[in-house]
Amino acid sequence: MKGFSTNSMHNFKEQRNNKPHILPIYTGSSFVFDNLDDSIDVFTKKKPGHVYSRYGNPTIQTVEQQLAGLEVLGSDLSAMALMTSSGMSAIHVLLSALLKSGESMISQKQLYGGTTELFNKVMVGQGVETHYVSELCPDNLDQIYKTHPNIKALYLETPSNPTLNCINISECVSWAHSKGIYTVLDNTFCTSYIQQPLLLGIDFSIYSTTKYINGHGNSIAGAIIGKDEGLMKDVIWTQLKLSGGTCNPFDAWLTHNGLKTLELRMQRHSANALKLAQFLLDLPQVNLVNYPGLPSHSSHAVAKTQMNNGFGGMLSFEVKGGTDAVRKIVKQLKIATYAPTLGDVDTLIMHPATSSHLNISKDDQLAEGVTEGLIRVSVGIENIEDLISDFGQAIQS
Numbered sequence: 001m002k003g004f005s006t007n008s009m010h011n012f013k014e015q016r017n018n019k020p021h022i023l024p025i026y027t028g029s030s031f032v033f034d035n036l037d038d039s040i041d042v043f044t045k046k047k048p049g050h051v052y053s054r055y056g057n058p059t060i061q062t063v064e065q066q067l068a069g070l071e072v073l074g075s076d077l078s079a080m081a082l083m084t085s086s087g088m089s090a091i092h093v094l095l096s097a098l099l100k101s102g103e104s105m106i107s108q109k110q111l112y113g114g115t116t117e118l119f120n121k122v123m124v125g126q127g128v129e130t131h132y133v134s135e136l137c138p139d140n141l142d143q144i145y146k147t148h149p150n151i152k153a154l155y156l157e158t159p160s161n162p163t164l165n166c167i168n169i170s171e172c173v174s175w176a177h178s179k180g181i182y183t184v185l186d187n188t189f190c191t192s193y194i195q196q197p198l199l200l201g202i203d204f205s206i207y208s209t210t211k212y213i214n215g216h217g218n219s220i221a222g223a224i225i226g227k228d229e230g231l232m233k234d235v236i237w238t239q240l241k242l243s244g245g246t247c248n249p250f251d252a253w254l255t256h257n258g259l260k261t262l263e264l265r266m267q268r269h270s271a272n273a274l275k276l277a278q279f280l281l282d283l284p285q286v287n288l289v290n291y292p293g294l295p296s297h298s299s300h301a302v303a304k305t306q307m308n309n310g311f312g313g314m315l316s317f318e319v320k321g322g323t324d325a326v327r328k329i330v331k332q333l334k335i336a337t338y339a340p341t342l343g344d345v346d347t348l349i350m351h352p353a354t355s356s357h358l359n360i361s362k363d364d365q366l367a368e369g370v371t372e373g374l375i376r377v378s379v380g381i382e383n384i385e386d387l388i389s390d391f392g393q394a395i396q397s
């Protein structure tokens with residue numbers, strides 16, 4: 001090779017002798033075959049191999065295996081995970097793969113705002129309608145199923161945003177399985193450290209890894225985890241590959257970094273949230289505190305049966321004085337930041353009435369417990385004494 005460009009493109013050799021300690025980021029969009037027969041074997045699935053990163057990538061697949069393993073840890077179940085470009089993409093890819101036009105699903109009224117919008121604006125356009133039930137108990141589910149036998153999936157989120165209401169997972173699973181309906185659970189608030197939906201009979205766990213699993217507010221990604229390897233490898237992988245909602249190697253790698261400290265972070269999030277909830281409960285300016293770990297919370301009994309290793313880092317509380325009082329508190333808080341995300345190492349707050357729930361009618365807001373004085377807190381892993389004094393001074397001033 002004499003030419004400059006031929007040399008600058010081809011004349012290099014990877015200088016790697018021994019294995020790096022940390023998972024490498026493979027940015028390549030495609031993979032090389034040694035010869036034609038090698039390629040034929042991989043394309044016909046006779047031999048495992050990488051083809052093109054939208055189909056699968058070593059960095060992403062490593063993290064997928066890690067996520068699947070944690071999801072069923074401590075049981076003899078096996079699971080498979082697929083990482084997606086975001087939590088929303090995980091939800092959309094999975095439901096598009098499971099439901100055809102003319103079929104419908106059941107869900108709860110309290111859902112992540114983006115999920116409700118996806119169901120009402122996008123899934124409806126695909127011919128898939130969602131029936132919302134205020135209280136997911138077998139009687140209410142039976143009633144809807146009687147008039148809508150085309151229901152093919154039950155979609156759950158527990159604890160739910162922003163009042164941390166918990167749904168009895170096992171009860172919903174028994175009902176759905178008696179009807180041959182798929183069950184899907186968004187486990188973003190808990191992570192598999194606290195709640196293991198597949199062990200409770202759920203067919204598919206959904207994650208926005210953007211939140212607790214990554215934990216550092218620097219990545220957007222998601223995951224679909226399922227027990228039925230056939231469905232995962234065939235129908236769901238095909239949907240993901242062809243709709244292109246694949247994760248990218250850098251976000252998968254950031255997620256991998258997050259996983260290393262997930263247990264430590266979740267333990268601290270839970271311990272801090274419980275202490276902050278107990279502190280807020282005693283303040284005369286606070287009407288109520290929603291935290292599944294508080295015996296006074298309406299979902300405490302259910303939460304205890306399905307949340308292990310703590311009750312997570314999310315809570316909400318209602319102050320007297322509505323939006324004006326909230327405005328002053330937001331201004332006074334020194335440590336907690338006002339930002340529309342959750343699950344980061346630092347403490348974050350949000351006012352649902354003027355943000356996530358802004359486009360919902362006042363009546364519906366109130367029915368879901370979203371009052372003007374409600375503040376949602378993603379309790380971080382800072383020193384708890386500092387957090388308590390920050391919330392104390394902001395609320396008392």
Ligand SMILES: *Cc1c(COP(=O)(O)O)cnc(C)c1O
Pocket residue numbers: 086087088089112114115157186188189207208209210211220221222342
């Ligand atoms: C953030 C979030 C999502 C959406 O995830 P993205 O990664 O932002 O797409 C879905 N469900 C819950 C519970 C969330 O908090």
